[in-house]
């Protein structure tokens with residue numbers, strides 16, 4: 001029956017009133033323009049560079065996802081859940097988070113934060129970390145509120161602040177020197193400059209540790225400095241910790257919510273996609289004090305309402321299993337970083353061999369590399385984009401066959417120049433693909 005309704009041969013008749021309206025009045029298109037609050041944010045790097053990859057089929061080291069299989073326990077869990085005898089596991093579940101999942105998330109972070117989290121009021125499950133960020137910013141922004149954003153930043157922070165009526169204020173991480181080799185620890189913020197951004201209109205600061213794209217793992221001293229300012233000015237901290245388990249020895253991830261009197265003003269965000277190498281599952285969460293999470297719940301309830309039930313059940317099973325082997329070498333929370341460490345070092349070596357200056361990340365799975373020593377080998381004039389890094393990455397995709405991301409996309413317009421000498425590559429890729437990238441780049445260099 002459905003089919004026949006949609007059949008191309010069926011005759012569609014419009015009510016007379018619609019026909020009359022179309023005839024008598026011209027449609028004023030401006031009425032249907034993009035609402036003001038989204039203007040300026042029409043372009044998405046991910047849409048543009050995914051299309052580029054589809055067209056030129058380069059070795060893609062651009063977008064941040066693994067090209068190898070997710071751990072079997074979690075993918076099997078999802079298969080079992082969808083075919084289980086419990087029919088309700090394929091139906092809607094509790095809006096603010098599937099009970100089994102919020103219980104295990106609360107248990108995990110209660111242990112990590114050394115305080116008891118209430119699963120029903122202090123955890124919200126969202127469509128990826130993206131939705132948690134969105135709900136936090138929509139739920140805590142009044143027109144004119146200022147949010148401090150550290151550059152380079154994960155690109156959605158700015159449109160999310162702006163579409164909520166907020167005003168982003170920027171401070172850039174800058175490398176102490178531009179001569180290699182560099183560590184992400186060398187990328188620091190100017191403390192006086194950060195302090196000068198706080199004022200009566202400040203609603204909060206967004207931090208990201210471990211950091212995308214630099215790989216910086218914020219130190220206790222840096223977090224304490226930010227925490228002291230947050231307390232002094234009575235503002236919120238949104239802490240994007242999606243790479244919390246991807247930290248390389250000897251560095252340690254510190255949760256700002258664990259610092260003295262900080263839980264009360266911090267919304268921490270995580271991602272099952274990043275934690276379990278299943279970015280396509282798009283499941284995330286926020287945790288924090290009930291009064292702050294309440295605002296996120298309202299945004300979530302009136303937009304998404306509830307997340308995918310079987311994925312939540314499978315992620316809950318994954319967490320339960322990891323918690324059982326917590327602290328052991330086979331726990332995925334630590335084994336993935338161990339697996340990635342040689343990939344990171346391999347990438348750093350081949351980028352250096354090619355002539356770039358990579359920043360060795362302490363965490364995450366991205367590497368920033370300065371490519372300017374190779375400028376005579378690329379014909380930037382063949383590309384039309386404004387940013388040199390856009391031209392470099394596009395030219396490399398089309399002519400050399402290796403795709404990276406232009407880091408200037410992670411800066412405000414006035415600071416874009418800070419990212420233009422670099423490219424961002426992702427190293428959570430199979431060894432054979434990293435080897436192929438090395439081979440392609442070395443061959444290109446020797447031409």
Ligand SMILES: Cc1ncc(COP(=O)(O)O)c(C=O)c1O
Nearest residue numbers: 128129130154212242271273284
């Ligand atoms: C820093 C950062 N935050 C948030 C996200 C979004 O995570 P999710 O895929 O869970 O929405 C990403 C994804 O790349 C990220 O790098």
